[in-house]
Amino acid sequence: MNIRxxxxxxxxxRSAVAVELNHTRLLLDYGVILNDAVGFPAHISPKDLDGxxxxxxHLDHSGLxxxxxxxxxxxxxxxxxxxxFTRLLIKDFIHLSGYFLPYEYVDLEAMLENCVAIPxxxxxxxxxxKVTLLNAGHIPGSSEIxxxxxxxxxxxxxxxxxxxxxxxxxxxxxxxxxxxxxTESTYANEDHPERYVVEREFVARCREVVERGGVVLVPAFGxxxxxxxxxVLAAYDFKYxxxxxxxxxxxxxxxxxxxxxxxxxxxxxxxxxxTKWIGTWSERxxxxxxxxxxxxxxxxxxxGAAVFYMEEIAKKKDNAIFLVSFQIPGTPGSILLExxxxxxxxxxxxxxxxxxxxDFTSHGGRSDxxxxxxxxDSKTKVFTIHGAETNCVKLASWASKELGLxxxxxxxxxxxxx
Numbered sequence: 001m002n003i004r005x006x007x008x009x010x011x012x013x014r015s016a017v018a019v020e021l022n023h024t025r026l027l028l029d030y031g032v033i034l035n036d037a038v039g040f041p042a043h044i045s046p047k048d049l050d051g052x053x054x055x056x057x058h059l060d061h062s063g064l065x066x067x068x069x070x071x072x073x074x075x076x077x078x079x080x081x082x083x084x085f086t087r088l089l090i091k092d093f094i095h096l097s098g099y100f101l102p103y104e105y106v107d108l109e110a111m112l113e114n115c116v117a118i119p120x121x122x123x124x125x126x127x128x129x130k131v132t133l134l135n136a137g138h139i140p141g142s143s144e145i146x147x148x149x150x151x152x153x154x155x156x157x158x159x160x161x162x163x164x165x166x167x168x169x170x171x172x173x174x175x176x177x178x179x180x181x182x183t184e185s186t187y188a189n190e191d192h193p194e195r196y197v198v199e200r201e202f203v204a205r206c207r208e209v210v211e212r213g214g215v216v217l218v219p220a221f222g223x224x225x226x227x228x229x230x231x232v233l234a235a236y237d238f239k240y241x242x243x244x245x246x247x248x249x250x251x252x253x254x255x256x257x258x259x260x261x262x263x264x265x266x267x268x269x270x271x272x273x274x275t276k277w278i279g280t281w282s283e284r285x286x287x288x289x290x291x292x293x294x295x296x297x298x299x300x301x302x303x304g305a306a307v308f309y310m311e312e313i314a315k316k317k318d319n320a321i322f323l324v325s326f327q328i329p330g331t332p333g334s335i336l337l338e339x340x341x342x343x344x345x346x347x348x349x350x351x352x353x354x355x356x357x358x359d360f361t362s363h364g365g366r367s368d369x370x371x372x373x374x375x376x377d378s379k380t381k382v383f384t385i386h387g388a389e390t391n392c393v394k395l396a397s398w399a400s401k402e403l404g405l406x407x408x409x410x411x412x413x414x415x416x417x418x
Contacts, residue, residue: 001418003151003180003383005033005410007041010389012190012328013060014043016041017156017182017385021149024127027052028145028156028182034329038097042413046072053133054078055158056142057223058083059093066103068092069110076115076125079133080206080257082141083109083115085223088250095131096303104300109384121172137161137171138362139224140261140303146175153417154180159386161361162368163195166231167224168265171364173372178380180418183372185364185387185409188395191365202322203236206224210291213344214318219306219333221299221325222247227255228360229270229295234271245278246299246305278305290310299325301332302343312343319353324360335394373399373407381418 001021007014013033019026027049033039035336046068054076055061056062065086068074090108094101107398118124120143129149136142138159145156155178160171209216220226226248233242246254252272259265275295278284287294288309298304314320327334336342340351364372373382373395382405384396399407410416 001150001154001180002415003154003182003418004206004415005385006044006168007033007412008060008385009412009414010387010392010409012186012386012388014039014041014064015061015386018044019147021129021147022151024050024129024149026050026126026129026147029055029061029158030068031061034059039103039376044068044318044359046074049074052076052158053131053145054082054086054239055136055145055156056139057082057089058139058159058401059089059408061158063090063093066107066111069114070103073110073114075127076111077118077124077131077133079120079141079143080117081254081261082143083112083117084254084258085111085139085141085251088247088254089223092247096318104262111212126300127376133171134172134175137163137165137168140168140255140258144172152179153177155182157183157372159184159362160364162262162364162372165228165362166199166235166264167228167262167268173186173375176377178376180381180383181373181376182383183369183395185369185392185395186363187361187365188369188384188387188391189366191367192361198358198360199232199236202324202360203233203238205320205322205356206233206238206293207240209318209320210293210346212318213291213319213413215288215291216293216320216322217306217309217313217323218293218294218295218322219299219301219304220248220297221295223251223265224362225299225325225360226297227271229269230275231268233293234274235267238293241290242275243278243287243292243294244275244297245284245294248295249277260296284308294374300327300335301336310342313350314342314344314353316351317352317354321351321355323355326361327357356370369395370398373403373405376403376405378404380405383416384409
């Protein structure tokens with residue numbers, strides 16, 4: 001088994017791993033990193049591949065996949081609604097991007113014509129290699145990728161969450177006899193608070209703000225997090241108006257068509273029924289004058305309808321901005337959290353509304369990662385990726401020292417034989 005790390009090493013973004021078994025060459029994810037400029041993983045030629053497997057739709061895992069469909073027609077495997085979410089996210093990426101992208105809409109459409117939807121836990125073959133996609137619990141359709149050939153078994157966790165949320169069940173963790181595990185390390189340095197504690201506090205604070213006549217803005221990722229927040233409010237019988245805007249509406253519509261991918265279809269439909277959808281500027285202006293909760297992308301306040309709402313909501317003390325997503329350092333959301341300032345019309349301005357962050361993570365924390373590794377056989381080789389450099393190194397070091405496993409945090413371009 002040959003493993004080559006093309007991206008996602010000691011950083012969050014541009015996830016990409018090439019695996020060769022039994023002369024079959026597979027690519028697991030091919031994403032981008034979004035900082036001041038778009039960063040790409042290392043190049044791999046389409047002619048060197050027999051298939052691609054996508055763990056989930058987020059751009060840090062999917063954002064460069066259309067590049068493989070300029071000429072060649074490779075099968076792309078995943079669990080729906082992954083492909084519908086991918087279409088939504090990459091179309092938006094192309095539309096909004098001021099960056100150079102080495103593909104166009106036509107290449108995205110060519111990619112989508114070559115998608116092969118696979119159910120969870122159903123084994124299939126790619127040129128003699130057995131593959132099973134397991135539930136990762138991260139967003140609807142997210143997968144852990146189990147590969148078997150030549151007596152070797154490799155698991156790529158992708159982004160996973162071993163805790164149940166209001167929209168999703170926990171990740172599958174019933175596997176054994178692995179030779180290799182490639183795991184995310186996003187939160188190798190910290191544990192998350194109990195989800196029910198976060199939910200109750202969030203709903204209570206929303207009620208408090210709305211009952212005093214204020215508006216709560218919840219900037220949230222359009223795919224996954226926005227729907228989770230709406231479902232949490234419904235689960236706790238939040239009686240006040242809840243609005244949703246932007247890409248979150250398209251993602252919600254996709255989920256209504258794939259509600260069997262959710263933990264509780266009835267609860268999700270209840271949430272959708274209670275949520276008012278915003279589609280026009282007049283409706284936006286009306287919403288910011290209504291004591292309510294407004295759920296709107298972007299999760300880190302880099303564009304999207306949430307920026308419009310910030311102009312009105314940020315200047316009133318009775319209002320609140322509740323961040324519910326990870327904030328990459330340097331993003332507007334991160335600066336808002338640290339300095340209570342936000343750039344409006346080209347000027348950095350003080351934010352008068354309340355600002356709080358609630359940990360609605362869809363990733364496992366330190367204890368979840370350590371528990372996963374603790375259950376591995378002593379022969380399993382561990383590779384830690386998808387985290388800040390310190391977190392990747394820290395998790396690999398812990399696995400080596402505490403568990404006696406052969407573990408490392410690979411660097412971009414490194415190649416390993418197992």
